[in-house]
Amino acid sequence: DTAVSQTPKYLVTQMGNDKSIKCEQNLGHDTMYWYKQDSKKFLKIMFSYNNKELIINETVPNRFSPKSPDKAHLNLHINSLELGDSAVYFCASSQRGLAGSTDTQYFGPGTRLTVL
């Protein structure tokens, strides 16, 4: 059974389009995250949600909007895609994730987004 799953695995689209990436975790965790891994392999956190509430919101263009319908799902919607959005996007989850938490994070397989 996949603990953290993402769809789609690959996404190729034109500049200016709007797209969504979905993430689901079946671990019963309270907190979920979105990370972006650029071409230099740096992983940077974008957002985190704890029990459907936004906890971390790094400096990300407002074209990126996370949505958490329930604590097992965290989707990422991107408006007006740009060339620089091309990257691998990883979803992750952890048991708690609040201040002082030391839980490990479990990562999904990633979604490779290519903007043409």
Next chain:
Amino acid sequence: KQEVTQIPAALSVPEGENLVLNCSFTDSAIYNLQWFRQDPGKGLTSLLLIQSSQREQTSGRLNASLDKSSGRSTLYIAASQPGDSATYLCAALYNFNKFYFGSGTKLNVKP
């Protein structure tokens, strides 16, 4: 500002060698430090997690150490195998579960 650096960026060794991967972080107020493995086209797999109060953690052929005062962590891999070939990432965890990742060390173990 929290920054995490990994050296070397790439490493190629013959099978059977022992090796050390290095990770340094600028802000010593970490909650824990975690080592991950990333295979091409795959997600990240957690290898070892060291709490800020600990000095090291061991799992099989892997041993990770943490020196908060100097802002350093090392991952020691004993008797390396071709199956160990992957990119190894370290991540320092700060308040509110913010992970800061290094850019990774790409390891190639030659048969």
